[in-house]
Amino acid sequence: MRLIDYANPTRFLGLSATLLPWLAAVTAITFAVGLYMVFFVAPADYQQGETVKIMYIHVPFAWLSMFCYMTMAASAFGTLVWRHPLADVSAKCAAPIGAAFTFLALATGSLWGKPMWGTWWVWDARLTSVLVLFIMYLGLIALQETIEDPARAAKASAILTLVGVVNIPIIKFSVDWWNTLHQPSSVFRMGGSTIATSMLVPLLxxxxxxxxxxxxxxxxxxxxxxxxxxxxxxxxxxxxxxx
Amino acid sequence: MFGNHAGFIFAAYGIAILVIAALFVWIVVDGRSQRRQLADLESRGVRRRSERSADGGTA
Incomplete structure (x- = not known):
């Protein structure tokens, strides 16, 4: 059986029903290990103190805000090129999850920024481009809900999703292209991570x-x-x- | 244990738990609603075209 055969909706329902309990169990175990490391193993930062604990949720939310969007973009490509029904289902379902993760990236970033920077918000390139991403998620959800015919909604939202991909490299490289209050990349960067292993492992x-x-x-x-x-x-x- | 900024740490983890829990509840409730509606339609004998063609169009 080819991989594409699993993209049949009926087959997908069967496969996902088998996979979900195992995936949920692995997720719970990974969270248990991660949270134990965050609260009982990872040291306080020499400058930020215990406030660095916010990093362990803020950074994954920020990564996932972009990962969700790229999942939607790949699905949108599948919708427009192969017109596969599951591709549109995937894009539509990733949008609210992506919006939630982007909101959490903004909210936890704000709660980290206030004690560290002395401000809840600043209109710098990184924060503003992530806010634009959040608004794009809301716009895509609204578009999908506005058009009643799923086929028409799929095409319109796929085009808009692919246009919006331009924001992802802007988010990623905003800290390099402009002077921002937000710190530069410290995990995925040329020359390797600048985070100590004792903090990097719980973060990953x-x-x-x-x-x-x-x-x-x-x-x-x-x-x-x-x-x-x-x-x-x-x-x-x-x-x-x-x- | 969490220093001077414990309130910020608890607020960040609190809002994360709240939003993720709300997302989970929404997905679960939506799933139950869809399954209930599908069962209702099936109990009334409504079948999809693919199902009807699979059993020779007897439904």
Whole structure:
């Protein structure tokens, strides 16, 4: 069986039902390990003190805000090029999850910024471009909900999603291209990470845990959306039969 | 244990738990609602085209 064969909605429902309990269990274990390391192993920062604990959730939320969008962009590409029904389901279901993670990146960043920078918010390039990403998520959700026909909604939101991809490199490189209050990249950068291993390992474990959580939520939401579309089709058949 | 800025740390973790829990509840409630509606349609004998063609169009 080819990998593409698993993209059949019925087969996807069967496969995801088998996969989800295991994925949820691995996610819970990874979170348990990550949170233990954050609260009982990782040291306080020499400058920031214990406030650095916010980093272990803020950074994964920020990564996932972009990861979710790239998942949507890949799905949007699949919608426009192959017109695969699961591609649109994937894009539509990633949007609210991406919006939630982006909101949390902004909120936890603000709660980290106040004690460290002395301000809740500043209109620098990094913060502003992430706010634009959050607004784009809301716009895409609104667009998907506004157009009733799923095929038309899929095409319109796929085009808008792909146009919005331009914001992702702006977010990533904003700290290099402009002078920002936000610190430069310290994990994925040329020359290696500048974070001590004792802090980097818990950070990476938490990032894996949140990525697994995204996968669990995404699979669950995709299953719901497939059922929603089946219900819509069945209601149309029922209405046609009643005429 | 958490220093002078404990309130900020608790607020950050608190809002994260709150939003993630709300997202989880929303997905679970939505799933239950979809399954209930699907079961209702099936109990009324409504079938999808693919199901009808699979069983020879008897439904």
């Amino acid at each position: 474990v938490m990032a894996v845990a949140f990525t697994l959580l995204f996968l669990v939520f995404h699979l669950m939401a995709m299953r719901n959306e497939i059922l929603r579309r089946r219900i819509r089709a069945m209601r149309m058949i029922e209405a046609a039969g009643a005429e």
